[in-house]
Amino acid sequence: MKKQLFIIPFLALAFLANAQDKTAMKYAATITKEDASTRLNILAADGMEGRETGKAGALRAAEYIKSQFQSFGLKGPVNSSSYFQMLDLKEKSLDKREIVASGKTLEFLKDYYILPGTFNDTKSNYKEFVFVGYGIASEKYDDLTNADLTGKVAIILTGEPMVDGKSLITGTTKMSEWSTSRNKKLAALKAKNPIAIITLSNDMARMQNAKAFFERPSLVLGKETANQNLLNLYFSKEAINNLMSKSDKNIDGLINSIKETSKPATFGFFSDLSVDIKSKMTALEAKNVLGFMEGSDAKLKSEILVVTAHYDHVGVGEDGDVFNGADDDGSGTTGVLEIAEAFSKAKKAGKGPKRSILFMTVVGEEKGLLGSEWYSENPVFPLENTIADLNIDMIGRVGELYKGKQDSANYVYVIGSEKLSSTLKEISEKTNKTYTNMVLDYKYDEPTDPNRFYYRSDHYNFAKHGIPIIFYFNGVHEDYHKKTDEVKKINFPLLTKRAQLVFYTAWDLANRAERPKVDRENDMPSNR
Incomplete structure (x- = not known):
């Protein structure tokens, strides 16, 4: 019996090792806390003036994100060459x-x-x-x-x-x-x-x-x-x-x-x-920032996986203090940039995804999910070709409900993964078990959740069109929507691990034979 107790874990580890995609692991490892820190320190600097939609700081942030997409070799897909999708916003x-x-x-x-x-x-x-x-x-x-x-x-x-x-x-x-x-x-x-x-x-x-x-x-x-x-x-x-x-x-x-x-x-x-x-x-100037990577498979490249975060925040207070929004959602935007760079490195080495991927940072989330609403009503790529949206909104901190808990440095809230699809949650859980082994918390999937987080970030504008989604979230904390949401409070190892989880999930979705099924009747009420 004792020998069997030692053998079973050994066999499980051997099976897990065989199941891991070494190529995916190689490029996931390029998502680092050092790179994340560099990018977030730029996005959440005082010079970005809180990145309020329609203001100069948000426009500067958009230019920075565009420059990053360009440096990765991603294409601007709007009107054949632009990285900016302009909103009709007043x-x-x-x-x-x-x-x-x-x-x-x-x-x-x-x-x-x-x-x-x-x-x-x-x-x-x-x-x-x-x-x-x-x-x-x-x-x-x-x-x-x-x-x-x-x-x-x-x-x-x-x-x-x-x-x-x-x-x-x-x-x-x-x-x-x-x-x-x-x-x-x-x-x-x-x-x-x-x-x-x-x-x-x-x-x-x-x-x-x-x-x-x-x-x-x-x-x-x-x-x-x-x-x-x-x-x-x-x-x-x-x-x-x-x-x-x-x-x-x-x-x-x-x-x-x-x-x-x-x-x-x-x-x-x-x-x-x-x-x-x-x-x-x-009239206001407001823009979503899109970076496109075409898939390598002649048949599957017409299908699009979308990875989103919102780069806007709430701006400057009446007293002149800047709300830098390091976690909300500088962390998610940083995550998108890290994931986009990892895929770009893989593509340059001839290991690019079979399906196409749209990396998109949207504006206007804090004003009512405006950027994602505009995209969903004016899509650059047909929504029927969009297989899923992986949305990242606040992944750099420990939420108030995990403070002091054993898993505080190894969890993420996963919202909405099984609302429309019977397979997306399975894909997410298998990917996590194979690579990152984080605690996936489904607390906010309850239709009776008084916080209504399912409706409060940009994935919702994909879900309402019948597109499967996953929303990655660390939960609220004492600095949520306060001027104290600063880079110095970000847990970069945790941000990096959460971003790697999204990368692995995206890698699976972009390369698997079948897209996630859309076969569930959503149990969330339809009104926001």
Whole structure:
């Protein structure tokens, strides 16, 4: 028995050694902590000014990435030769806002506010209004089913009805999705075809302290359509009561009625509301950076593996301090450059991949996944030929949940690998077991994950088009989106090992006979 115990591990190691691709190992070894440090120190330097989309620092970062792709011998695939895919991106700011309710001119951030980026230009007068309680349509409580909102302004409360500390919907102290998901309530309201929505805000005092946020321009990708944004205003209690002044109702009375009866208090009324909103658009220069390596196999080279990271970050603070974004996502961009260089060295030695690989660093992730959205809607290569996206976003640190754990220097969160494909996760796990033997943590694959990380990086814009994806992530930490996300805190050996894992996975995907199957019904809700 003891001899067998020694023999079995020996045989396993021998089998593993035979399964390893020595060529892949040779080029994976060119991904080093020294090279990664050099590149990240450039990307996350103060001179890059936080790499904010549309600003000079991001443009400098894009030029640096382009120069790296050129030095590797990668081709610029956009319009036959360019490394830059330009986004149609505009900055939208308010030029005029004037709201008059029942003859009273409302004061911005005292009586009302509008969230940046959620408005179209409008100059309208509204006469018909319907108070629809909490704007909920559920089996246990229903404001909407019998409400006629077509062509009228809907007035709603935030949250959901609570009686004795318990939700009328869940029957417990826990809120339902009608409170936790803003999109759910908006979708239900929009289905009733209102012309506008007014939401009661209980936070006007706090909003007055956030004036800079409300004055901040928003970004518009592509052409903005006239019906893209349903007018959504937030009013104080006093402003809504002013609208209702010709009726015998007021907000406090309506809320109390719902509490006392556990039933909706829907009612319609006539009033006067004048809204005059005008914006101005300013074009921004923003670009994805693409480096292309054509495959060596005459048949398979038409299929494309995409490796992505976002190079943008959040820019410079109001105090002038730079948010360098070393981990987010300087680390991922560094990973893409390291992987691209390793494949380039292999290709120059006659060992290039059979399939083609697109190395792409995208802009605008921090503004709403804009760069990857633009690519997925305007692909340089047909999406049907894209076999998978390996997306790298934050791989240089130990996340807060792994601090002090035994595996803190040998793990990575792997998100989404089995959402669309039954084989991609198998490929990923086999590759890891063969070469890197890291802990692959699937915690954030749960559809109920409150962090919703599956929706929060650029792989999502490939997944929504039915392309299998893997998202590599170290988890958030105390420096996430803070000016303290600096290069000195990066764990370069860990960054390097994670990048090598992505390289090995890419190597397998680019050279295997069959592309990953797309045979799973995604269990993640379709809305972001």
